[in-house]
Structures are given as C-alpha cells and as structure tokens.
Amino acid sequence: MKIIGIVGMPGSGKSEAADIxxxxxxxxxxxxxxIRKEVSESGxxxxxxxxxxxxxxxxxxxxxxxxxxxxxxxxxxLSTHGIVVVDGLRSLDEVKVFRQEFLNFSIIAIHSSPRxxxxxxxxxxxxxxxxxxxxFCERDELELSIGIGEVIALADVIVSNEGTQVGFRxxxxxxxxxxxxxx
Numbered sequence: 001m002k003i004i005g006i007v008g009m010p011g012s013g014k015s016e017a018a019d020i021x022x023x024x025x026x027x028x029x030x031x032x033x034x035i036r037k038e039v040s041e042s043g044x045x046x047x048x049x050x051x052x053x054x055x056x057x058x059x060x061x062x063x064x065x066x067x068x069x070x071x072x073x074x075x076x077x078l079s080t081h082g083i084v085v086v087d088g089l090r091s092l093d094e095v096k097v098f099r100q101e102f103l104n105f106s107i108i109a110i111h112s113s114p115r116x117x118x119x120x121x122x123x124x125x126x127x128x129x130x131x132x133x134x135x136f137c138e139r140d141e142l143e144l145s146i147g148i149g150e151v152i153a154l155a156d157v158i159v160s161n162e163g164t165q166v167g168f169r170x171x172x173x174x175x176x177x178x179x180x181x182x183x
Contacts, residue, residue, distance in 0.1 A: 001079050003102045004179055007089040007151045008110030010129075010139055011117030013161035013168060014087050017110055020172050021085040026180075027078040031088035034070045036128075046127045048135065052142055059146075064093035072101060083180055091147035095154065106179045108172075109155035112162055114140065156182070 004021075008014045018028040035055050036046055044050045058066050071086060078084050089095060089107065098105045112120075118136045121129040130136040152158070157175045161168045 001075075001102060002083040002104045002180055003075065003098055003106070004083065004085045004176065005089040005095070005098060005105065005107045005151075006085060006087045006110065007107055007148060007155065008161075009112070009114075009117060009143060009148065010136075011120040011124075012110040012112040013120075013172075014110055016161070016165070016168065017108070017159075017172055018085060018087040020169055021176060024173065024176065025081075026083050026085050026176070027081050028085045028087055029071050029074050029078070031067050031071055031086060031090070031094070034067045048128050048130055048139065051128045052139075055146075064091055064146075065097040068094035068097035072097075085176075089148075089151050090143065092150050092154075093147070095151055106157075106182065107151065107155045108175055108179060109152045109158045110172075111152075111158055111160050116162060 004026075006014050006017050008017075018030065021028050035051055035058070038058060039046050039050050039054050042054070044054070055067075062069075067090070075084050075086065086098065095105075095107070114136075118133060121136065122131070130139050157179055159168070159172050159175050
C-alpha cells in the first residue's frame with residue numbers, strides 16, 4: 001500500500017490537496033479530524049484554543065506520534081484502494097510512525113506565503129481558524145514548535161500554492177501521480 005502524507009502550514013492548501021486526491025479516487029485520512037473528534041467527545045467547543053490545548057494534551061499523555069497512531073486503523077480499512085493520502089502531518093514523530101508502519105510512504109509539502117495563508121484562513125471561516133494576524137502568528141509558532149518545518153524539509157515533493165487555483169490543482173495532480181508511481 002502506498003501512503004502519501006500531505007504537510008503544509010495552516011492555509012497553505014492542504015484541504016484543497018485532499019479534495020484533489022479525492023477527485024482522483026484516492027481516499028483521504030485527515031489527521032486534524034482526530035483532534036476535532038477528541039474535542040467533541042470531551043464536550044468542548046471546537047475553537048482554536050480548545051484544539052491547541054487538546055493537541056498538546058494528547059501528545060503529552062500518549063506521545064508525540066499519537067495522532068498518527070490513531071489514524072492507522074482508518075488507513076488500514078482503506079487498504080483495498082492501494083493508495084491513501086494522509087492530510088495534515090505535523091511532526092517527525094508522526095512521520096516515524098508512518099515510516100515504521102508502511103514501507104511505501106512519501107511526503108508532499110504545500111507551500112504558500114504567510115500573507116496569502118492568512119487571507120485564505122480569514123475567507124474560509126472555519127471555527128478553528130484564527131481571526132486576527134496575532135492569532136495567525138501564534139498558530140504558526142505552535143505548528144513550528146511541534147515540528148512541521150522539519151517535516152516540510154523532508155518532503156519528497158514541494159508544491160507552491162502562490163498562483164492560480166487551476167495551476168495549483170494541475171501541479172498537485174502531477175505531483176500525486178509522480179509520487180504514487182515511485183516505489
């Protein structure tokens with residue numbers, strides 16, 4: 001089974017990358033859903049602060065690879081597809097979990113500038129999105145402290161999402177096909 005991990009800073013285009021994979025009939029597992037599920041099951045409101053605190057608490061209690069470990073059963077349930085995209089890698093510990101579990105694991109990084117990402121997050125209006133520049137910067141700092149920059153540095157392919165949506169979609173499809181064909 002081929003696993004393709006998607007990494008990128010908040011607002012870089014990971015959700016769009018997941019949608020593109022789905023349009024190619026590739027199933028997607030979203031790592032952020034593990035955190036959102038934990039928050040919901042705790043009876044808390046899904047907000048940036050509760051998501052951040054829950055993510056930190058889970059990692060402290062169960063180890064830094066816990067989110068990846070909790071994704072494994074879902075990934076295995078999709079094994080008949082032969083390829084699965086995992087959206088939302090954030091740390092080297094998560095990469096280690098996937099590399100130990102799957103022989104065929106690759107990483108695609110999505111890059112966009114901070115200003116473009118901030119504007120996208122403001123426009124998307126998801127409940128966990130930062131509303132101010134200060135909140136945006138705090139979220140970036142948290143992501144970087146977890147190790148997302150190191151994961152981006154390990155990417156097999158980096159796709160820029162600075163231009164048109166059409167151009168990004170075309171480049172990402174090409175990258176997914178390339179990585180999927182690599183053994």
